[in-house]
Amino acid sequence: MTDLDELSRLIRADAQSRGQTISRLGYFCAPFRPDSGPLSDRVIKVYRGMGDAAALDRLKRCHDDYVEALLAGGVPMPATEFHFVDLGGARVPVVVQEALPVDSLMRPRMQKEPLASTLEMMEAAGQVIARFWLWARDQEGRIGFHPSIRNFAVIEGQAVFFDTFPPLIHYSRGEMGKMLLTFSDKRLMRIIGPLMQKRVTGIQDEWYSPPETLVGLVGSACRLRPDDAEAYLAWGRDFVTREMAHWSDEALAGLQAPPKLPGYWTGFRKLLGLQGEPNV
Structure with missing residues (x-):
C-alpha cells in the first residue's frame, strides 16, 4: 500500500524536488515520478480537486470499479491505486501507479x-x-x-x-x-x-x-x-x-x-x- 504521508509530502513539494515529470502534455495532468524514496518506483498523477464531496466519492467508486473491469476484461495493467490528498483543505484525486520502463x-x-x-x-x-x-x-x-x-x-x-x-x-x-x-x-x-x-x-x-x-x-x-x-x-x-x-x-x-x-x-x-x- 502507498505511504499516504509520503505521497502528500511529494505532492506538496516544490516541482524541482518532486522528481521527474514524465509528460507535460497530458490533457488531465502532468504525471511525475519521484527520484528517490519509497515511491520512486511509482508514477504519481495529481488531478484537479472539486468542491462537491459526493461527486468525489462517486469518482473514487467509479475508478475502483473501472480498474476492476479492465482487469476482468483481460487488460494487462500496472498496479494502480486511487487516493485523496488534502491540499489546502481541498480533497485532491491522486492516482498512484507502478512505473513502467x-x-x-x-x-x-x-x-x-x-x-x-x-x-x-x-x-x-x-x-x-x-x-x-x-x-x-x-x-x-x-x-x-x-x-x-x-x-x-x-x-x-x-x-x-x-x-x-x-x-x-x-x-x-x-x-x-x-x-x-x-x-x-x-x-x-x-x-x-x-x-x-x-x-x-x-x-x-x-x-x-x-x-x-x-x-x-x-x-x-x-x-x-x-x-x-x-x-x-x-x-x-x-x-x-x-x-x-x-x-x-x-x-x-x-x-x-x-x-x-x-x-x-x-x-x-x-x-x-x-x-x-x-x-x-
Whole structure:
C-alpha cells in the first residue's frame, strides 16, 4: 500500500524536488515520478480537486470499479491505486501507479523501430482491444476504453495499458462530457469548453465504440508514420476480420483510407498544445 504521508509530502513539494515529470502534455495532468524514496518506483498523477464531496466519492467508486473491469476484461495493467490528498483543505484525486520502463512506451517505440516491430506492437495492442470488447459485450451498463498508442507500453511482446482516468464506467454521456471540462488541466479548455460543450462531449464517443477504438489505433499509427500507412491499414483490415468479426463491417468502413481525427478535436489539440505524448 502507498505511504499516504509520503505521497502528500511529494505532492506538496516544490516541482524541482518532486522528481521527474514524465509528460507535460497530458490533457488531465502532468504525471511525475519521484527520484528517490519509497515511491520512486511509482508514477504519481495529481488531478484537479472539486468542491462537491459526493461527486468525489462517486469518482473514487467509479475508478475502483473501472480498474476492476479492465482487469476482468483481460487488460494487462500496472498496479494502480486511487487516493485523496488534502491540499489546502481541498480533497485532491491522486492516482498512484507502478512505473513502467520508459523504453517500453509504445508511442516512442512506434516512431523509431522498424516497420515489422511496429506491426508486432499493433498486434499486441489489438489483442487487448479485442479481448476487452468481447468481454464488455456481455456486461451491463455503460463502459468505455481509450486504447490509444500513447496509453500503451509493450513489454516482452505484451501490451500493457496504463490510462485509468477519467474512469469510463457508470457515467452517462452527458456526465462524461462535463468531466472532460471539470478535470481538464488546461485552464483555457475550462474557459472556452463550456461554449462548445456539445463538441467537447463528442470527444468521448470513440472510447465507447469497439470498432472506433481499433480504427483510432490504426489512425494514430498512420499519423505517426505516414509513409507506412498502407501497411497499418492492411494490418487493421486483417485484424478486425479475424479478431473482431462482430464489428468488422463498421471497422472496415473506417479503414479504407488513413483515419483522421475529427476537425474539432484537432483544433482543440493545437489550441492546448497537446501532441499525443505518452499519458503515463
